[in-house]
Amino acid sequence: MSDRRRSHPTNRLxxxxxxxxxLEASRLVEKVLGGQNLTDAxxxxxxxxxxxxxxxxxxxxxxLAWRALRDYGRGDLVLAQLxxxxxxxxxxxxxxxxxxxxxxxxxxxxxxxxxxVEAVAVVAPGLKGVVNGVLRNALRQAARLAELIxxxxxxxxxxxxxxxxxxxxxxPDDWEGVLEAANQPPPMSLRVNLRRTTVDYALAxxxxxxxxxxxxxxxxxxxxxPVPVTALPGFAEGRLSVQDAGAQWAARWLDPHAGxxxxxxxxxxxxxxxxxxxxxxxxxxxxxxxxxxAERIDRNFARLGLRGETRIGDAREPNDWWDxxxxxxxxxxxxxxxxxxxxxxxxxxxxxxxxDIRGFVAQQAAILDSLWRTLAPGGRMxxxxxxLFDDENRVQVSQFxxxxxxxxxxxxxxxxxxxxxxxxxxxxxxxxxxxxSD
Ligand SMILES: C[S@@+](CC[C@H](N)C(=O)[O-])C[C@H]1O[C@@H](n2cnc3c(N)ncnc32)[C@H](O)[C@@H]1O
Numbered sequence: 001m002s003d004r005r006r007s008h009p010t011n012r013l014x015x016x017x018x019x020x021x022x023l024e025a026s027r028l029v030e031k032v033l034g035g036q037n038l039t040d041a042x043x044x045x046x047x048x049x050x051x052x053x054x055x056x057x058x059x060x061x062x063x064l065a066w067r068a069l070r071d072y073g074r075g076d077l078v079l080a081q082l083x084x085x086x087x088x089x090x091x092x093x094x095x096x097x098x099x100x101x102x103x104x105x106x107x108x109x110x111x112x113x114x115x116x117v118e119a120v121a122v123v124a125p126g127l128k129g130v131v132n133g134v135l136r137n138a139l140r141q142a143a144r145l146a147e148l149i150x151x152x153x154x155x156x157x158x159x160x161x162x163x164x165x166x167x168x169x170x171x172p173d174d175w176e177g178v179l180e181a182a183n184q185p186p187p188m189s190l191r192v193n194l195r196r197t198t199v200d201y202a203l204a205x206x207x208x209x210x211x212x213x214x215x216x217x218x219x220x221x222x223x224x225x226p227v228p229v230t231a232l233p234g235f236a237e238g239r240l241s242v243q244d245a246g247a248q249w250a251a252r253w254l255d256p257h258a259g260x261x262x263x264x265x266x267x268x269x270x271x272x273x274x275x276x277x278x279x280x281x282x283x284x285x286x287x288x289x290x291x292x293x294a295e296r297i298d299r300n301f302a303r304l305g306l307r308g309e310t311r312i313g314d315a316r317e318p319n320d321w322w323d324x325x326x327x328x329x330x331x332x333x334x335x336x337x338x339x340x341x342x343x344x345x346x347x348x349x350x351x352x353x354x355x356d357i358r359g360f361v362a363q364q365a366a367i368l369d370s371l372w373r374t375l376a377p378g379g380r381m382x383x384x385x386x387x388l389f390d391d392e393n394r395v396q397v398s399q400f401x402x403x404x405x406x407x408x409x410x411x412x413x414x415x416x417x418x419x420x421x422x423x424x425x426x427x428x429x430x431x432x433x434x435x436x437s438d
Contacts (some may be wrong), residue, residue, distance in 0.1 A: 015053070019119045024061045030093035070158060091130070188223045188225075189220045193304050246428070247271060249420075267287055332381055340427050382434075384431055
């Protein structure tokens, strides 16, 4: 049986130790490198941890695992340099987490080496010396390794080469900045539920509780530091939601009016659906193909005190879910490469293959074409992706316009479309607004 499939020995390290966090983070990294989705692996581990992880432990594990995967391009090169023979996946994963920690906390190098050795003692006690030696060599050879990293694009930019090429083609002037932003921990923004409070009141309540927070142009509230949602005043009462500031443009740019019939065609987990219901008294149908994900829409509505209809169905097959009454507004937040949110999902950049993009493009085109016939004459459709790649964005919309003579663009804030890049304020999103002739 491969090392990957063997069940892990229990983690008996003290839960508040760095060694414990390194070991748990390494288990997530190992699973991702074996092909699993990072968020699913994390949720599974979190639910099964005994004792359950307190917020601080959960935060530390998450931070270590996410950072190690964002920087995998670099860690992989360093290990290729320092290992003379292959190691079990579990040990490699401990090393990847520890190397990343050495990079971010050079002041703690002795503790990191010591704690990584403690961690590996749980999974492979016979390899404690190897781990100790590799990490000490990484410290000793830091200058040589830094030079090698500098010369190798995958480890320098910490993205696969096909991804680097695509970003370079799409953003010839600032491709390096785009890649760098995608390697940083993401910001945390809040959406204020205007049915339960006001932006001024929510802002004041947060500041009163000691949170450093800033109001952005679209009334998203940007926290200086990410915090557990349970610490937020008004979260449990449905006054606040966590939603990236870039996603909070959707309701504003679609701008549905009271009484209108609105479709959110790819709705789970329901962030934008909830925003639409908070924004205006609309008659909303939230459609989602995945029944498990669809449950999250209803849970979100319940927490926020909102009422909308949720249906499970495929946006490409309106005959299965549409009653024939046209929609005034449609939000098409389609499945995509997620290249604009990769700092939140660093597993994606290492697990995706370039050929997957073609599949997304075909799916998006099919969804757009099918939804178009459910839109009322004079109605508006907002096309949204969290992608940075042109073929899912500008090219997709141009081809749609060429196929549908009754479709016209509506400008968004004076531009034909909007490509938001990942920044310290928001993730990467693409928006295009289309109108159907009367
Ligand atoms: C980008 S996510 C939507 C995020 C959501 N709008 C929000 O703001 O919370 C895309 C969603 O579309 C769903 N999906 C994918 N293909 C679909 C299809 N053909 N019809 C309906 N939903 C689909 C996926 O399961 C996923 O939940």
